Amino acid sequence: MKYFVAVFAAALLAGMAGSSSLLHAQSEGSSAAAPAFQPPRTPAGKPDFTGTYQWPKPLPGDEIGHSNATIFDRRKFAPLKEGGEAFLEPRTGDPRHDEPRDFCMPAGFPAGPLSGNAMQLFQTKDYLVMVHEFQRMTRIIPLDGRPHQTGIEPTYYGDPVGHWDGDTLVVETTNFKRWMMDDYFYTDPKEYRMHSDAVKFTEHIKWKGPGVISYTITDDDPKIFTAPWSQEFEVIAKPEWAAQGLFEYVCEENNRCPGGKCTVP
């Protein structure tokens, strides 16, 4: 009896394996009908991100704020470090402190590129240049293998260097000032999220489909969080915006009510 059971079980397993193989073959047959996506490439064979895009947008189901500026989803955050630096900047009542952007101070990285404006990427063998319409911010990212700079003051946008990991461009940015992490204060003015001056942001940029770039930001901030954490966004190509290009953005030009005090027109 045991013999028959064993033979039956073996036959059953073989049948399942066969079915599985058949399904697999059918699946391969289907995929063969639809050629796999091939990203645009530079003459050197690297994925080419040159183009005009919408700002990074959250994936379906991720938290969104009350403006179109993309925010980080709090569910992605690592636990806050006990006794660590404050993640939320306390309000002081001084508008220059509580909302420096209202006085045309820079958004910084990553809040700047996440703001709801068009952006344009230009790529050469040695650089990726990211130009964002908001505040006409420009990030010039070396891809030539150089190390991070040393002996420079911390900055709002940090010091980025990029390298290729297969078809993924990895950009590591360090040397930041303590500054806003995202635009969540648009949604809740009491939650003014910060990154510390020790943060390292790592971007993983890769094509995931026609006109769609996967854009993941990893926040490694040992003064604030217990561990690095990441969130993936999507950057959608907008070739129809290319003819018009990016608009000039001079914040100081007509900033009439900074801090809630309007000037006479």
Add this chain to the structure above:
Amino acid sequence: MEGPIATEVHVLKIRILVPVVAFVLAAAGPLVAHHSFAAEFDDQKPIKATGVVTKVEWQNPHVWFYVDVKDENGKVTNWGFAGGAPGQLMRRGISNKAIQPGMIITVEGFRAKDGSNNASGGRVTFADGRNVFTAGSEDRTPDAKK
């Protein structure tokens, strides 16, 4: 910069809506600005004003347009209204020709926190009934519901 200020004055009326209990405000949809709404405007002081456009500043970080309005006592006041950034409005199909001096418009928004004759200008309705949504990023609109 803009050209000469239009001097034609057609005074109409202004109606400042006082907050009411049932009035529920919420953040608007997919819009853009360089600052938070709360930094400059008071969402407890909605305003709806009709008048003639006297000047348009299609500039960053927000467009501003100015409207001569007449209150219930007949006094004419020039009000400034802030919209979104020019680039954002353009991609919404609102060009720098959309609002021009001499047009009669109705603007809905919220007053500046400093009590001056300035306000956000979330929605503009033209004399023919068309309307455009000129709000900035997180600007609020009077009809938004939570």
